[in-house]
Amino acid sequence: MSTRTWFITGVTSGLGREIAAQLLERGDRVAGTGRNTDALHEIAATYGDAFWPAELDVTDTDAVRTTIDRAAAELGRLDVVVNNAGYGMFGAAEEFTDAQIAHHLATNLTGSITVARAALPHLRANHGGRIVQISTYGGQAAGPGGSLYSAGKFGIEGFMEALAAEVAPFGIGVTIIEPGGTATGFRRNAVLSTPMTAYDGTPAAMVRGLPASTRPSPGDPVKVAAAIIAATEAEPAPLRIVLGSDAYQYTCQALTERLAGIADQRDSAAAVDITD
Template sequence: MTRTWLITGVGSGFGRRLTEQLLARGDRVAGTVRRPDAVADLREVHGGTFSVHVLDLTDTDRIRGVVDEAAARWGRLDVVVSNAGYGLFGAAEELTDAQVTHQLDTNLLGSVQLVRAALPHLRAAGGGRVLQLSSSAGQAAWPGSSLYNATKWGVEGFCEALAAEVAPFGIGVTIVEPGGARTDFGHGGLRFAEPLAAYDVSPAAAVRAFRDGGPPGVVGDPGRMAAAMIASVDQSPAPLRLVLGSDAWTAITGSLEARLADVRRQRDTAPATDG
């Protein structure tokens, strides 16, 4: 079945891998980029099935127009992949107000507005899929990534509620939770706070080592991860979460078990506030 996909951030990382695989198999892709030259090669080869739309997710006023433009270009949208985003690292106190705002605007508000803009088109098509790129950081939190965690936890809450809201329309929602992957995320998708000496002794300081290319020992194969995302669209019902990578599984299950244990310890004290 030939599908039309809208994917944000196709210039690199998972967005690029998804686009390459989809175009190779004959699907249509409307891809957003901040720099059109980043996908000039794909456009040259696949001009008949690949449209390029310039978009920065912080420009929320433009998001709906770009989504409408993509839908008009291909006549419908079947799958929307909210992929664009980046990682901001550093202790919460080390970050500037501008950094905090930009991280929230890009990863959280941009993702929310993209999905909101796409829903009328998916309903008009009689159904479809939304794939929201999260991370193992959407379930597990680490010192030095508080704002990145905030955006991923936020978008996961949004999508979990959204899935129930749009199920009657035949729209499935999948939250993608990859672990580390050997993409260029570590070279262009990471931004850092200016270190404060006071945090040299904090666990948050560990993320400073990622400045030279991301964490070591990354096991995830980005091509396989992209293929798994594509395959998930054929699953019915849509999986609410798609965990990719042994490191992601370990981090997420460890976090969930610790949180559940903490809550269970309060089983007897929680009812004390009942009226």
């Protein structure tokens, strides 16, 4: 495949950095953003002009639009946009402050929406391209202690699923990536709520030990990144890609239980229809 130009948020660590590194090693160009300027400079020093760095907080709507427009202008085009910036936030819903919730959703939900919307004019001008949304199996399977995290991921998956149908006429594909646990430091960097004693011993309290957990993550970030890159080369664009045996297990279980929960409601659902 010919050289492509990528715009990736959150390239300074974790999965975003691994994706960027693999792309740069194979000769693609990457416009990479993040809040850690030292890490951005480090990547730029390694890969030179193939890497276009920009400090960016995706909660800053104006900055997102300006940065994407500038990247497209200076690099000539954008072919693939990867929404990777985000973070985990775990605890009982009642334990978080309003400010924590607002920032989390501004990053994980509306930040990704803003990036996609800002990129669309450039992709339409190219008569094609891809938008890749890094989600999680938590965007399909919600559990106690993950209510706010899943709120953002369920929301962005709904947005991207609808967006895929909206932009298909322009030759733009949308793919949602649903990884399982991956050895990227995600758990270590997760934000936890301030515990309330009322939730001691409840299912929601199980996430309190997440950052210090020594349980190994099954996902290999090198393989996950390679699979994400490969997904952007598939035609037509796959709507969802599940990565990791744990992600597959929990997603299938959640979808099966969801369908089972409404399977016997056909008659009761129809009972409220308007009849002559």
